[in-house]
Amino acid sequence: MSTEPSKADVPIVVEFTGGLELLFSNQRKHRLSLPSIGEKGQPANTAFLVRYLCENVMEDKRKEMFVIDGTVRPGILVLINDADWELEGGDQYELKKNDNIIFVSTLHGG
Amino acid sequence: MSTEPSKADVPIVVEFTGGLELLFSNQRKHRLSLPSIGEKGQPANTAFLVRYLCENVMEDKRKEMFVIDGTVRPGILVLINDADWELEGGDQYELKKNDNIIFVSTLHGG
Amino acid sequence: QGESTRPLSQSEYQKYGRQMIMPEIGLDGQLKLKKAKVLIVGLGGLGCPAAAYLAGAGVGALGLVDDDTVSHSNLHRQILYVEGGVGLSKVGRAIHMLRHMNSSVRYVGYDYRLTPEKAVDLFRDYDLILDCTDHPTSRYFISDAAVLTGKPLIHASALRTEGLLMVLNNPPSRHGNNDEGHCYRCVYPKPSPPASVVTCGEGGVLGPVVGVMGTLMAMEAIKILVPTTQQADAQVTSPDDHQPWLITYSAYSIPSFRAHRLKGKRKDCVACSGAATITRESLEFGSLDYVAFCGGRVTYDVL
Amino acid sequence: QGESTRPLSQSEYQKYGRQMIMPEIGLDGQLKLKKAKVLIVGLGGLGCPAAAYLAGAGVGALGLVDDDTVSHSNLHRQILYVEGGVGLSKVGRAIHMLRHMNSSVRYVGYDYRLTPEKAVDLFRDYDLILDCTDHPTSRYFISDAAVLTGKPLIHASALRTEGLLMVLNNPPSRHGNNDEGHCYRCVYPKPSPPASVVTCGEGGVLGPVVGVMGTLMAMEAIKILVPTTQQADAQVTSPDDHQPWLITYSAYSIPSFRAHRLKGKRKDCVACSGAATITRESLEFGSLDYVAFCGGRVTYDVL
Ligand SMILES: [Zn+2]
Numbered sequence: 162m163s164t165e166p167s168k169a170d171v172p173i174v175v176e177f178t179g180g181l182e183l184l185f186s187n188q189r190k191h192r193l194s195l196p197s198i199g200e201k202g203q204p205a206n207t208a209f210l211v212r213y214l215c216e217n218v219m220e221d222k223r224k225e226m227f228v229i230d231g232t233v234r235p236g237i238l239v240l241i242n243d244a245d246w247e248l249e250g251g252d253q254y255e256l257k258k259n260d261n262i263i264f265v266s267t268l269h270g271g
Numbered sequence: 272m273s274t275e276p277s278k279a280d281v282p283i284v285v286e287f288t289g290g291l292e293l294l295f296s297n298q299r300k301h302r303l304s305l306p307s308i309g310e311k312g313q314p315a316n317t318a319f320l321v322r323y324l325c326e327n328v329m330e331d332k333r334k335e336m337f338v339i340d341g342t343v344r345p346g347i348l349v350l351i352n353d354a355d356w357e358l359e360g361g362d363q364y365e366l367k368k369n370d371n372i373i374f375v376s377t378l379h380g381g
Numbered sequence: 382q383g384e385s386t387r388p389l390s391q392s393e394y395q396k397y398g399r400q401m402i403m404p405e406i407g408l409d410g411q412l413k414l415k416k417a418k419v420l421i422v423g424l425g426g427l428g429c430p431a432a433a434y435l436a437g438a439g440v441g442a443l444g445l446v447d448d449d450t451v452s453h454s455n456l457h458r459q460i461l462y463v464e465g466g467v468g469l470s471k472v473g474r475a476i477h478m479l480r481h482m483n484s485s486v487r488y489v490g491y492d493y494r495l496t497p498e499k500a501v502d503l504f505r506d507y508d509l510i511l512d513c514t515d516h517p518t519s520r521y522f523i524s525d526a527a528v529l530t531g532k533p534l535i536h537a538s539a540l541r542t543e544g545l546l547m548v549l550n551n552p553p554s555r556h557g558n559n560d561e562g563h564c565y566r567c568v569y570p571k572p573s574p575p576a577s578v579v580t581c582g583e584g585g586v587l588g589p590v591v592g593v594m595g596t597l598m599a600m601e602a603i604k605i606l607v608p609t610t611q612q613a614d615a616q617v618t619s620p621d622d623h624q625p626w627l628i629t630y631s632a633y634s635i636p637s638f639r640a641h642r643l644k645g646k647r648k649d650c651v652a653c654s655g656a657a658t659i660t661r662e663s664l665e666f667g668s669l670d671y672v673a674f675c676g677g678r679v680t681y682d683v684l
Numbered sequence: 685q686g687e688s689t690r691p692l693s694q695s696e697y698q699k700y701g702r703q704m705i706m707p708e709i710g711l712d713g714q715l716k717l718k719k720a721k722v723l724i725v726g727l728g729g730l731g732c733p734a735a736a737y738l739a740g741a742g743v744g745a746l747g748l749v750d751d752d753t754v755s756h757s758n759l760h761r762q763i764l765y766v767e768g769g770v771g772l773s774k775v776g777r778a779i780h781m782l783r784h785m786n787s788s789v790r791y792v793g794y795d796y797r798l799t800p801e802k803a804v805d806l807f808r809d810y811d812l813i814l815d816c817t818d819h820p821t822s823r824y825f826i827s828d829a830a831v832l833t834g835k836p837l838i839h840a841s842a843l844r845t846e847g848l849l850m851v852l853n854n855p856p857s858r859h860g861n862n863d864e865g866h867c868y869r870c871v872y873p874k875p876s877p878p879a880s881v882v883t884c885g886e887g888g889v890l891g892p893v894v895g896v897m898g899t900l901m902a903m904e905a906i907k908i909l910v911p912t913t914q915q916a917d918a919q920v921t922s923p924d925d926h927q928p929w930l931i932t933y934s935a936y937s938i939p940s941f942r943a944h945r946l947k948g949k950r951k952d953c954v955a956c957s958g959a960a961t962i963t964r965e966s967l968e969f970g971s972l973d974y975v976a977f978c979g980g981r982v983t984y985d986v987l
């Protein structure tokens with residue numbers, strides 16, 4: 162994928178843990194330049210980020226391991242700068258420069 | 272102590288760990304408004320902060336448990352926004368709004 | 382009167398001296414620990430260190446639930462077991478070891494698989510529950526039973542190189558106010574799809590990873606059993622600090638530990654909100670089918 | 685040929701299966717662990733869990749140094765000991781317990797107090813050193829001896845509700861280049877004033893606090909013994925990540941764990957720089973008086 166920043170791109174850091182990294186080239190930390198405008202002209206929010214990750218970053222074919230019914234699947238917490246995204250507006254949160262977004266899959270082992 | 276912010280004050284968070292909190296009213300986290308100009312007209316740097324803490328915040332009489340020869344005693348690490356202060360200019364680092372300064376006393380127990 | 386002037390035996394003073402001299406514990410805190418009854422569900426990689434440190438700290442009673450037997454593949458991380466115990470009951474072997482470590486604690490073994498039917502009655506007898514199990518099904522009904530019985534719950538999990546820790550239902554309540562503890566369903570209203578669930582047996586786990594998480598569970602248990610308001614007040618200086626947290630550990634990342642702020646109680650939580658629909662009856666008479674809810678994987682194993 | 689096709693015994697495959705199925709370890713990593721010789725100095729609250737998890741992981745040889753005997757006040761946090769061991773040698777009791785936990789490891793006990801004179805010769809026989817001691821004097825000479833022998837050193841400490849962890853001298857070298865590991869003297873060129881030094885015996889410590897730090901030492905040891913370049917490369921994506929770190933734990937704070945970036949090697953370090961003046965002779969023939977350097981407190985105790 163191309164991560165060349167254009168003037169209008171939003172540089173962010175996306176991290177995957179709890180096994181989700183296996184869906185993303187086994188790489189935990191991704192530095193991305195997200196287009197600042199989504200497909201439909203909307204500002205780049207977390208809903209757009211999730212679609213962008215599915216289409217441009219995820220190599221694994223099993224999309225349902227990450228997204229179900231158009232949003233992250235049950236069992237995954239999304240943390241925006243170390244806070245639950247539901248505290249920040251959920252999938253409508255507009256990404257800002259240098260935001261840190263972590264996708265944490267819950268673990269069941271003990 | 273007075274922590275009323277004046278217009279020129281620099282709001283910072285100072286934390287003490289490893290037993291140093293015992294010298295500072297057994298309180299780990301202190302929100303301070305540091306004067307932005309030191310006693311000699313210099314900008315408020317970490318050297319000034321150390322003197323300010325000794326004179327205005329520390330209640331314990333044993334100053335030598337915190338400062339020796341005009342600087343923090345051996346065995347204390349100073350961390351500016353989670354980095355060793357020696358990476359940031361040591362006691363000449365000029366404090367900025369919302370900086371987090373941690374004084375960590377080393378521990379010897381095991 | 383002899384009782385009230387010597388609330389601890391001389392041997393207890395010796396055993397617990399190193400923690401009693403701390404202002405966070407003291408004699409008063411040690412007596413709180415001695416009165417406390419803690420239930421550990423699952424005697425695997427989490428439950429073993431949690432039990433060892435809670436026994437060492439001198440809790441009054443330690444309940445231990447597991448239906449499994451010790452196997453060779455457990456030994457690298459389940460530090461209460463020895464090679465000679467392979468094939469024997471985990472509950473029995475754990476109590477055998479713990480009693481040697483601290484004979485002053487009362488150990489109660491439950492050598493069966495915990496089910497929703499049994500959970501409520503069992504939790505009633507304890508002050509605090511540790512969920513050290515290994516499957517979504519048990520995670521949900523343990524949380525539900527902790528809410529129904531009003532017991533704080535320490536929840537941790539580990540897999541491969543990573544671990545999670547949360548304190549749930551603390552303080553326990555079902556009125557839906559914001560200062561009440563949230564439950565597991567507030568964090569995960571819907572279970573993970575079965576295909577995404579990996580156990581330690583399938584995915585592997587490093588011993589120290591699960592060991593760190595189990596040891597941290599013991600620490601959180603001590604913090605709940607011995608509240609240090611003075612200490613806490615001194616440290617909590619921003620409203621954020623009252624927010625519930627999720628701690629994650631990732632052994633190969635830097636920083637390895639992170640604390641994430643959670644949303645807390647959901648107003649519409651089916652278990653712990655004012656609008657809760659889950660009842661003791663729905664747990665005990667099977668109208669809540671946890672296995673089906675979690676996607677039909679019938680077995681669960683305790684790591 | 686039987687050897688090369690079956691590098692591990694069947695019982696070893698069983699014991700280590702849960703970690704060998706992980707890409708971070710695998711058969712190759714397990715063989716590296718089996719070849720490794722790890723020395724644990726100090727069998728207290730740090731050394732006990734570190735030894736338990738390294739034995740579980742299947743290191744080839746575990747050296748254990750301590751001159752102390754087990755006391756009642758140790759038991760709440762020193763999880764290798766049982767009440768029946770009180771009054772007996774820690775080294776002896778630890779090996780007794782560890783051998784039951786994993787008989788495949790070779791245990792070597794050193795039932796004496798480690799001194800600067802003995803450290804260099806002892807460290808030569810090992811690949812990795814864990815400093816689990818309890819006094820500034822030992823902290824300094826253990827670091828110096830690790831530098832002189834070129835062995836990575838895992839350093840941790842704990843007191844009351846807090847702990848520290850650093851990986852030192854990794855990779856080991858004395859040329860003063862920036863990509864070489866720094867030593868304890870790079871972090872603390874001068875010792876703390878004696879009046880500020882508090883041992884666990886004096887200040888107390890919570891069992892899980894020191895337990896967490898000791899368990900993390902085992903994890904860092906596994907990471908050093910089984911380098912996972914592929915894994916590491918995937919995660920390290922900024923130059924900051926190469927910076928040396930200090931991990932602090934504070935049980936009653938939020939967040940409880942923090943990672944702090946350290947300066948790393950000092951150009952003028954007397955132990956590990958190109959300008960180093962400390963030699964094997966200065967350690968062994970007493971020209972370096974560690975007790976006097978640390979302010980004349982003669983005794984040190986291992987927690
Ligand atoms: Zn809830």
Ligand SMILES: [Zn+2]
Nearest residue numbers: 867870953956
């Ligand atoms: Zn050095």
